Amino acid sequence: MIQVEGLHKKFSKNQVLSGLDLNIQKGGIFAILGPNGSGKTTLIKIILGMVIADKGTVSVFGKPIKNKWKYRQEIKYLPQIANFPSNLRVRELIRMIKDLRQQTSEEEQLIELFGLKPFLDKKLATLSGGTKQKVNIVLAFMFDSPLLILDEPTTGLDPAALIRLKELIQKEKQKGKTILVTSHIMQFVEEVADEIVYLLEGKIYFKGRISELMEKTSQTNFEHAIAAIATKTTKTTNA
């Protein structure tokens, strides 16, 4: 589904990715984890073509994505920070995205699911953070695409919405879709992810199942296992 080879990216002096290789097969939920600033969002944005890599190749659906844009038709993306044009109404935004993508969509159900009906005629600038995130989720899930990329989908959601989001993700998985997700909430990751990819210092530090990670770090708790990677590496760098 996604092949990444020798990916390098530098933002002025800050080397974010240094020779990252990654292979994501079709089907299943992959969680991309790593400490703050480890390049999770950069990796996602490179896959989407929003950030341009200095070196290395990325292929999505078996084709290199350099200077391409049509492949994005097959990707649904939930950005980390929901930045919307503030003078638009929710209804107008949904209509606009539908018009731009020209795909069949099922937004009605999702609007119902997240209780967004009363907000449809409100301007996006007046919405709260959590409501904006719900709009964000509706926009990402309303199209039917084989690949989903969710960057911090849980930000600002209340417990009820979080449960619905998890159900939504599971439903998409059962349809045989590939889902990439980043999150700092380990409980959420443990619940939904089939496999985790741990980024550290611009490279993949670990890729595999959660049980394998716990074995590797000899921890019984997932959150501690993740923390163990972080402390182990700081120890080695200090020494």
Add this chain to the structure above:
Amino acid sequence: MLKILKYSFYDLMRSRWSYVYFLFYLALGFVLLFLNNDVSKAVITLMNVIIVLVPLIGTIFGVMYYYDSKEFTELLLAQPIKRSSIFLGQYLGVACSLTLSLVLGLGIPFLLYGLFRSDVIFDFSLLLVTGTFLTLIFTAIAFNIAISNENKIKGFGYAVLAWLFLAVVYDGLFLMSLIVFEEYPLDSFSLTATMLNPIDLSRTLILLKLDISALLGYTGAVFKEFFGTNSGLIISIVMLFLWTVLPTWRLVYKSKRKDF
């Protein structure tokens, strides 16, 4: 690209500033025509206003729109749309709405006054054509500056400086060099210097069409000989065209390489 253009255009058409800009030209057109009672004088006064104001508004609107629509751009970048379409669409959306304000704002009073019965219709259309070119040129320059500067304040500053340079400082330098080198033949130098600045080029083009070049003395005669002919007019239009195409091309080039 057309879809982005449409959305940017509608977005601007809903904003108050497009109407302010339109109403300003409407008022200016009515006042000049009905106080002057002389269409060709009104055209000259309008030219003086347009030559300075159109580039300024194009620059400021261009920079403001680019920074304001950052979120919109980010949203679009994740959609299946070509990068160049996003930026060209936004650029043309701004330029078209500004041009529409200009053409309608000035066109309505002139039509009501009876433009078609007067013989200055050609001068007037030249005024609108150069106004359109200046809008396209300066909006493109503004988008270029904005895409190269992440910092809003810096981008705004550079854009205003660019306008100030082309509208005011350039003329000063030009005049000074004419005085310093007055002992040398300067015909081709001043012709070239005029061609290289879109504001000067537009001004000269309109002035010479208005048959007041006799006031300009010998240089005026040289200019008249060059710009007054059809080939001169064509070369000038080509220059204005180049001034439009080059910044637009750089905008597309830059947008393909930028990280968001």
